[in-house]
Amino acid sequence: MTPTIRDFKILNKRCEKYYDFLASSFGISVNLSDVEKRRLGFYLFIIEFLCDEQDLERQVDSIIDTNFNKVLNNTTDDDFGIDAIYIDEEEKEIKLFNFKFRESFNQDKTQDLNDAFTSSKFLNALSSGNVSTITGKPKGKLELLLKIINDPTDDWDMTLYQVSNEAKPVLDEKKHLDDFRVKYGIEVKNVSLPDICKFMSIRPKDLDATIILAKDSFMSYSEHSIETSKSYIARVKCSEIIRMTSSCELLRNETAIEDVDRLINAEIDYSVLYDNVRGFVLKSKYNGNILKTLEEQPKKFFKYNNGITLVCKAVNAKVLPINGNMKIEIKGFQVLNGGQTVRTIHNFNSKSKENFSKLIESEVLVRIFMSDSEDGEINKIAEYTNSQNAIKPWDLKSLSSEQIELEKYLDAHDIFYSRKSGDTGLESGDYKYKISMEKFGQILMAVQGYPEKGINSKKNIFEKHYDEIFIDNLKIEESHLLILRYFKILAIYKELGRRINNIEVLYVLYIDQNVIREMIDVKLIIDEINNFISTYQTDEEMSNVRKMGQTRFRTELTKLFVSKFDLHSM
Structure with missing residues (x-):
């Protein structure tokens, strides 16, 4: 298809929506131009589609772009030509992104082949295993990639997506990029406005x-x-x-x-x-x-x-x-x-x-x-x-009646409940927050007493535990309050200058709702959980995320709060 200026403007509006969700969720107070807001929203919009990832925190966690993280975290670490790294552990896929967002529409403008080659600095570091010149979040992601690709027991696919909002894709890209693919052992895919238009759906008008x-x-x-x-x-x-x-x-x-x-x-x-x-x-x-x-x-x-x-x-x-x-x-x-x-x-x-x-x-x-x-x-x-x-079970459940009902209920409370990738709600909707179906499932799992289960497998939420959390135990009239509390906790993390860890936030919500019942300051809960993590002993060496994925961790943490704050007498 041949994109038009109208398609370009629709994309801009969609990107503005994504930025608004980002700003409200992460408390961004920096004054940005409209173009810069669209640029940051563009990153999130594309990652949501190409990675089938609706969770905003995971989208943000995957982005290492220097400018993006300067706005969000006030850091200035060089991204070395890669703007985002998404790791899909279930599908064994690594997706690298190089974004180019153009301010104006030119129907004759073609993607620039050089955009892919700007990623060479990062790919050279990945090939050599030398991370000495890389710092901050990019370094952390690169070290994780090295651990993955150097594991002889796993076979992962790696793709570099060269994404822009230009009107025409790269011409004869195979001829020019074959050497690039061979050198780094990586697949390269070009995505431009004609491709984006195919999944840039709005809620459809009736088709006859x-x-x-x-x-x-x-x-x-x-x-x-x-x-x-x-x-x-x-x-x-x-x-x-x-x-x-x-x-x-x-x-x-x-x-x-x-x-x-x-x-x-x-x-x-x-x-x-x-x-x-x-x-x-x-x-x-x-x-x-x-x-x-x-x-x-x-x-x-x-x-x-x-x-x-x-x-x-x-x-x-x-x-x-x-x-x-x-x-x-x-x-x-x-x-x-x-x-x-x-x-x-x-x-x-x-x-x-x-x-x-x-x-x-x-x-x-x-x-x-x-x-x-x-x-x-x-x-x-x-x-x-x-x-x-x-x-995928979560795609299947997105059409169930209880999910439709949740969407309608939360819409009335100015919360956009995202069941489908790329949807930004009703055109007339003035939403304060966006929550994905998966994220809400994790929240429900946490407040129903099992924060460790919500993080281990998305499949568990939408298969094994689905009826339990979304049908048997869900009180729909309280759903908006849980979501507002969740975003309040995120804001406190931002205020404290702490990196948001998905499972840790679920534990904070679990303690806040089930153990403390909002009677103790959230900042104190965060400090206590962090102290407990540092002293928690396991039989083998493991990451903090794996520790928090244990039922024993949740049980002992609960006992700590009950004992320390004398909750038996409350």
Whole structure:
């Protein structure tokens, strides 16, 4: 796609939102220009998407950029050409970032290849293992990377993302960057405004489409014989999927297309995937089997593909005279399952004009459900139909009714509850704070008595302990108070000039809510926990984070506070 000045401005607004969340959460009081605010917000926005990381503290922790940390922590350590380092321990991935944020839009401006080469200083230090000239946070991250890559028992992937908001990507980047890849043994990916536009979704307006189906290619379904609203199961040409999910509203509702070039050049409207649990995957690995079938056996596509599930607000069906075909008008629809199929079909269509004829030959199963959004059934359809595939549990739970309810409740208290990467809430929302679904799960785990469990595995929160923390023990009317208390504790860390440690903050919240019950100053709790960490003995040498991940640590810490502050008599 070709980005426009409007796309550039939308990105700027999105980046401003991210900066506002940063400033309110970390108490930033420095006066910055609008451009600098956007620049810092740009870092967070990109990291959230490319790392699938919605937790603001983890996003901030990954950023080593000199200017960013000068604003946030008043430090001036040289970043050596790398702006952020994100370490994904579950996926065994290391993601390095080099950001370039341009102040103005130029539709002819191309990414600069030299931006990647500015990272050479850091990569040379990583290759040599020499950290003598590096200081502060960059040094800490580099030492951690050295420990990871020098461990012979682990195999990690490392990628350098060269990210900018310029209108055009690097030209012929493979030719110029192959030597760079070989020298450092690192994959290099370029991300520019055309890529960013694909996942820069806003909460979508209703999308409508019209389709005409042959009378032998569909069947209707309803739960009860007297029910007036029906759902449909249909056999649909892949060329029609291109039309129905295109970014052109006129095209989506025009069933007789004379100029085929309009379909060949059609681009996907990514907002149609807003409710798809897989979200938006930048430069995703399009399913090789889907592409191969479309290329070599298009007529077999219907047999080999699982199909597409649509949910809509309304569906109107009308039998056409003479031929008896069915005209179906779909109002306010979303792709809940089969998003990868839709993306891959569009990708295949964009590769060459000849491919469109193969899309005409191929068909796909489409299920069209109409559901009352108020009863949460749309969310159940999305969750259950996608649970058959390998999807991260937190993405799956983002569609559950209790998560939707939480979002609505917290919105009324000026707190944005982030269930999806890249979403910044309602356009009219004037939010004071942003909290991710994962972070709130950790908070709930802590105040329900188990701070050590909340940090060990995100998977535990959204699988093993999900019902316990989000359904059985959650008092929704207290949720905003817990979040406000959490941000109050973060502000105290900032006031004390202490580095924010995620699990330590959870322990402070646990003691504050469960043991002390807000009767003792938070600063005193922080000091006591730090003193306890330094004296806590383990059988083997381990980091403070690993210490705090032990049940014994939590038990003994609790006994300390009960004894020291004579809580039995309170």
